[in-house]
Structure formats: C-alpha cells, structure tokens
Amino acid sequence: VPVSRIRNFSIIAHIDHGKSTLADRMLQVTKTVAQREMKEQFLDNMDLERERGITIKLQAARMNYTAKDGEEYVLNLIDTPGHVDFSYEVSRSLAACEGALLVVDSSQGVEAQTLANVYLAIENELEVIPVLNKIDLPGSEPERVASEIEEVVGLDCTDIIKASAKAGIGVDDILESIVQKVPPPEDTVDKPLRALIFDSYYDAYRGVIVYFRVMDGEVKKGDKVRLMASGKEYEIDELGVLSPNQIEIDELHAGEVGYFAAAIKTVEDARVGDTITLVQTPAEEPLPGYTEAKPMVFCGLFPTDSDQYSDLKDALEKLKLNDAALSYEPETSSAMGFGFRCGFLGLLHMEIVQERLEREYNLELITTAPSVIYRVTTTEDEVLEIDNPSLLPDPQKRTKIEEPYIKVEIITPENFVGTLMELCQTCRGEFKDMKYFTLNRTCLIYELPLAEVVTDFFDRMKSRSRGYASMEYQLIGYRENTLVKLDVLVNKDKVDALSTIVHRDKAYYVGRALTEKLKELIPRHQFKVPIQASIGAKVIASEHIPALRKDVLAKCYGGDISRKKKLLQKQAKGKKRMKAIGTVDVPQEAFMAVLKID
Numbered sequence: 001v002p003v004s005r006i007r008n009f010s011i012i013a014h015i016d017h018g019k020s021t022l023a024d025r026m027l028q029v030t031k032t033v034a035q036r037e038m039k040e041q042f043l044d045n046m047d048l049e050r051e052r053g054i055t056i057k058l059q060a061a062r063m064n065y066t067a068k069d070g071e072e073y074v075l076n077l078i079d080t081p082g083h084v085d086f087s088y089e090v091s092r093s094l095a096a097c098e099g100a101l102l103v104v105d106s107s108q109g110v111e112a113q114t115l116a117n118v119y120l121a122i123e124n125e126l127e128v129i130p131v132l133n134k135i136d137l138p139g140s141e142p143e144r145v146a147s148e149i150e151e152v153v154g155l156d157c158t159d160i161i162k163a164s165a166k167a168g169i170g171v172d173d174i175l176e177s178i179v180q181k182v183p184p185p186e187d188t189v190d191k192p193l194r195a196l197i198f199d200s201y202y203d204a205y206r207g208v209i210v211y212f213r214v215m216d217g218e219v220k221k222g223d224k225v226r227l228m229a230s231g232k233e234y235e236i237d238e239l240g241v242l243s244p245n246q247i248e249i250d251e252l253h254a255g256e257v258g259y260f261a262a263a264i265k266t267v268e269d270a271r272v273g274d275t276i277t278l279v280q281t282p283a284e285e286p287l288p289g290y291t292e293a294k295p296m297v298f299c300g301l302f303p304t305d306s307d308q309y310s311d312l313k314d315a316l317e318k319l320k321l322n323d324a325a326l327s328y329e330p331e332t333s334s335a336m337g338f339g340f341r342c343g344f345l346g347l348l349h350m351e352i353v354q355e356r357l358e359r360e361y362n363l364e365l366i367t368t369a370p371s372v373i374y375r376v377t378t379t380e381d382e383v384l385e386i387d388n389p390s391l392l393p394d395p396q397k398r399t400k401i402e403e404p405y406i407k408v409e410i411i412t413p414e415n416f417v418g419t420l421m422e423l424c425q426t427c428r429g430e431f432k433d434m435k436y437f438t439l440n441r442t443c444l445i446y447e448l449p450l451a452e453v454v455t456d457f458f459d460r461m462k463s464r465s466r467g468y469a470s471m472e473y474q475l476i477g478y479r480e481n482t483l484v485k486l487d488v489l490v491n492k493d494k495v496d497a498l499s500t501i502v503h504r505d506k507a508y509y510v511g512r513a514l515t516e517k518l519k520e521l522i523p524r525h526q527f528k529v530p531i532q533a534s535i536g537a538k539v540i541a542s543e544h545i546p547a548l549r550k551d552v553l554a555k556c557y558g559g560d561i562s563r564k565k566k567l568l569q570k571q572a573k574g575k576k577r578m579k580a581i582g583t584v585d586v587p588q589e590a591f592m593a594v595l596k597i598d
C-alpha cells in the first residue's frame with residue numbers, strides 16, 4: 001500500500017480502562033484474527049500479564065481496514081505497557097506512531113496515568129483521539145468525563161466517540177476516525193534507512209526478534225544492518241509484519257511497522273530506542289530519544305537452599321537475554337550466603353522478575369527489602385554509588401550522602417486530600433502544589449525521596465483513598481540528607497541483609513518498630529533470641545523472643561507415632577519460607593518488615 005494509506009497509532013489509557021479489550025475488538029472487527037483464534041486479550045500474551053491484567057511488554061498488530069471512502073488502509077497498532085516503570089518504552093512506542101487513541105473509562109474519569117501518557121503523546125506530536133469507553137455501564141457519565149477531558153487534558157471533545165469495547169459499540173467509529181484524523185507517515189523512502197526499535201524479545205531458535213518502525217528509507221531481507229547505539233552489525237535472516245502473528249515478507253518501507261531476526265544473541269544488543277541503519281549506505285545521525293534503561297531499585301535475591309545458587313545464576317542469565325533493564329551481580333552476605341544483587345526499573349519490574357524466577361524456574365528465594373542508589377562522598381572526595389545499605393561507608397569515612405528524589409502527582413477525589421497529604425508528610429514529602437481540576441479531581445504535587453516510595457507507598461495511597469487515588473512519578477535528581485545506617489542484630493549477630501538506610505530523625509522510631517515487628521515474625525526457638533537495632537555500635541532498640549516452653553516439645557515427642565506423623569505433616573504444609581541465620585530461622589516476611597512500618 002502507498003504511504004498515504006498507512007496509519008500508525010497506539011492506545012493510551014489508565015490501567016483497567018479497557019485498552020486491551022478495545023485492541024482485541026479492533027482485531028476482530030478488521031478480521032485480523034479469526035474468531036476461533038481469538039483468545040481473551042490477544043495482545044497481552046504473557047501469562048503474568050493476563051493474571052495481573054496489565055500490559056507489561058509491548059506488542060504490535062497490523063490490520064487491514066476498508067474505510068467508508070472505499071479504500072483499503074493498513075492500520076498498525078503499537079501497544080504500550082501501562083505502568084510507570086516502563087515509561088521509557090511507552091515513549092519509544094509513541095515515537096513510532098503518528099496518532100494515539102486516548103481511552104478513558106466513562107464511569108471513572110481522568111487518572112494520573114492517563115495524564116502522564118497524554119503528555120508523552122503530545123511531546124511526540126501525536127494526534128490524540130479521545131474515546132469514552134464502557135458507556136454500557138449503568139454508572140457511565142459520558143458528559144461529565146468528556147468535560148473533564150476537555151478541562152484537564154485540553155482536548156476538544158465536541159464529538160467525542162462513545163464506545164463500549166466489551167459490547168462492541170463504537171468500534172467502527174474509532175477505526176474510521178483513525179483513518180481520518182491520524183496523519184499518514186511522511187514519505188521519506190528515498191532517504192538512507194533509519195528504523196526505530198520499539199520492542200524486542202529473545203527467541204531460543206531465531207535469536208532476538210526486533211520490532212521496529214521504518215522512519216526513513218527501506219529495508220530488505222538479506223540486508224546488512226547496523227544498530228547505531230550498540231554499533232553492532234547483523235544480516236537480516238527474516239523480515240516480516242505482525243498481524244499479530246508473524247508473517248514473512250521481503251521488504252518494508254518508510255512508514256511501515258514490522259519485525260526482523262538476525263541471530264542477535266541478547267536483547268541488550270538491540271535495545272528499545274536504538275536506530276537501525278544500513279551498513280552500506282548508513283544514515284548520518286540516529287533517531288533522537290535513545291537512552292539506556294537504568295535500574296532504580298535494587299534488592300538481594302538469595303536461594304533459601306544454598307544448593308540452588310547455580311540454578312539461580314542460570315535463571316538470571318536466561319531472563320537477562322530477554323530483559324535489557326535487569327541487572328545482577330553476585331553478592332555474598334555474611335548472613336545469607338551466596339546470592340545476587342539485582343537492579344530493576346521499579347517495584348513492578350522487581351516483582352515480575354521475582355515471580356518469574358519462582359514460577360518458571362522453580363526457585364525458592366528470599367528477597368531483601370528494596371533499596372535505591374545512594375550517592376556517597378567519601379573523605380577522600382570520591383563519589384560512590386551505593387545500592388546496598390550494608391555497604392554504606394562508616395560515618396567517619398564519608399562527608400555527604402545524597403538520595404534520589406521524585407516528583408509525584410496524585411489525582412484524588414477531594415475528600416481524601418487530607419489523609420493523602422498526611423501520608424506524603426510522613427514519607428518526608430515536600431508539598432509543591434495543589435490543583436483543582438474538576439469537582440471530583442484534585443491534583444497533589446509533592447517532591448519525595450524515592451526511597452520512601454519504593455516501600456509500600458502505593459498500597460498505602462490506595463487504601464487511604466479507598467482505591468480512588470492514582471499516581472505517577474518522575475525522577476528529578478539527587479538531594480543531600482542526614483541519613484544513617486540502621487543495623488539489626490538477631491541473637492547478637494549482625495544480619496547484613498536487614499540493614500537499612502533511614503533519615504536520622506526517623507531512626508529511633510524505625511528501630512523500635514522494626515524490632516517489635518521482627519519479634520512477631522521470627523518464630524520461637526528452643527532458646528531466647530534477642531533482637532536489637534543499632535546505629536554504629538549504639539543499640540537504640542531491643543526486644544527478645546522468649547524460648548519455647550520445654551513441656552510443649554516433650555509432649556509432642558512423647559506421643560504415639562501416628563500422632564507425631566500427623567503433626568509433622570501439618571507443620572510441613574504450613575511451612576514458611578525460612579533462611580537459617582546462625583541458629584535462628586528467619587522467615588521471608590522478616591526481610592520485608594522494614595517496609596511495613598507506618
């Protein structure tokens with residue numbers, strides 16, 4: 001097809017507003033996916049995604065659509081992940097499009113995620129088409145939500161499309177307005193090849209499969225290409241389009257979207273945002289906007305059974321093939337033994353990796369509390385990046401600690417403003433601004449240390465607002481603070497995996513709360529177990545877990561054999577994930593206890 005009949009678009013929406021359902025519906029209406037192939041939500045094809053109902057990885061689909069003008073158009077839908085951890089990937093997929101559908105649940109309204117994504121779309125100069133979804137719901141308020149979009153986002157909503165992705169209402173109007181409103185790509189087929197990578201994944205047989213949009217020029221099967229950021233060169237073995245299953249073709253031109261395979265060994269060599277050009281006739285400059293994903297949140301992963309160390313290593317290697325943003329290096333902890341210090345884009349990314357390690361690789365892991373990267377200036381004027389609290393240099397060896405700060409935007413109904421401000425305050429937040437969007441939407445802007453948010457800030461925000469508030473954040477830089485390292489001693493042994501970095505003003509409080517929490521979480525042993533929190537050599541809080549009473553033990557060992565068996569079975573069932581630290585068994589929850597302190 002000529003470029004004038006190509007439309008490249010994506011769908012942006014807050015989680016649960018119906019993006020995946022709408023995408024499926026469009027595939028169905030355009031007969032891209034036959035009815036019998038139609039699984040629930042074709043685009044979210046990772047199990048984890050389906051379970052959590054979120055889109056983690058981007059996918060793309062090419063649809064043929066005959067518009068009212070009788071012409072056949074090619075519509076390329078490029079899906080975006082719906083979570084702030086992946087906002088760089090969102091921005092790269094938007095850069096591959098000329099337009100975006102803004103899907104808003106008409107029974108809810110504009111949320112923080114909607115706004116953040118719209119801003120990204122506007123930055124990328126996309127034509128944004130608003131759509132009110134879920135108009136079939138009794139609670140749907142199309143007029144209110146339309147005026148909210150006009151006021152908050154600043155889009156003209158005079159003839160906004162009212163749709164129900166579920167009931168199949170308005171889907172034709174949406175397809176038609178994509179054809180009419182989204183501009184076709186520029187015809188730059190005569191320029192040297194520049195194609196933008198917006199996604200990639202590792203396939204065991206063909207190597208990395210790269211999803212890309214041709215911005216300039218053309219690319220053919222057999223071409224020798226160079227990836228401009230990585231500098232690596234490959235020969236294209238396989239080239240094709242996504243409909244949404246891969247279909248091989250011989251060439252792709254400016255404006256088109258497709259995939260290629262070229263025996264690339266890891267996704268690190270074909271990163272999202274990199275530019276593909278030809279080795280023979282290279283482009284002078286890469287496409288703008290490339291950055292390397294940088295891990296923001298770190299934690300230790302240790303196998304509960306030290307025999308699983310090499311399995312864990314293999315599993316991380318395999319995951320890394322498919323996840324350029326994941327980082328890991330061996331960590332040896334005096335308390336935990338051998339494991340890995342892993343870096344993630346954010347908390348969701350961290351959870352996904354942990355879950356995949358456990359489910360897909362059958363590992364039983366102990367995870368330590370997440371940490372951010374601290375910048376520490378030493379007395380020698382060296383600047384160290386510390387991602388592991390136990391490695392913080394002693395106070396006499398450092399002159400300054402800086403920590404990452406974020407700007408947080410919370411959108412909430414007005415009646416939760418007070419409680420959410422209080423939450424931000426307890427998390428060392430600095431109030432910046434408050435905006436009244438509409439009657440029911442207030443926007444709070446705070447600057448907060450990232451460390452306070454990587455705990456359970458999100459859950460607390462949700463529970464304080466009964467699920468109504470939503471938030472977005474972005475990194476704004478590093479700031480100096482008076483931070484100290486809080487150590488924990490279990491049975492007089494320092495447990496490095498329990499060390500945390502806290503603000504000095506909160507240290508006593510956290511120390512007390514933490515020892516109390518650990519006292520609840522660590523089971524009783526046959527001996528008394530003291531638990532202490534300390535700053536340097538100074539103990540600031542202490543508790544102890546009393547010993548088990550002897551007669552309880554005597555009873556169960558003295559009973560008849562069948563009773564004893566039953567008891568053991570019962571214990572095995574309720575067996576908690578534990579790590580033996582010295583002679584004390586410490587459960588997984590204990591390592592997360594510091595996150596649960598209000």
Ligand code: GDP
Pocket residue numbers: 013014015016017018019020021022053054055082133134135136137163164165166167
């Ligand atoms: P996403 O997170 O934006 O991808 O949202 P999903 O497409 O997964 O939809 C979230 C939930 O809303 C699912 O339970 C859908 O079945 C439901 N849903 C989506 N569109 C509609 C709609 O038009 N009407 C109704 N009643 N429910 C919908």
Ligand code: MG
Pocket residue numbers: 019020021044053054055
């Ligand atoms: Mg989805």
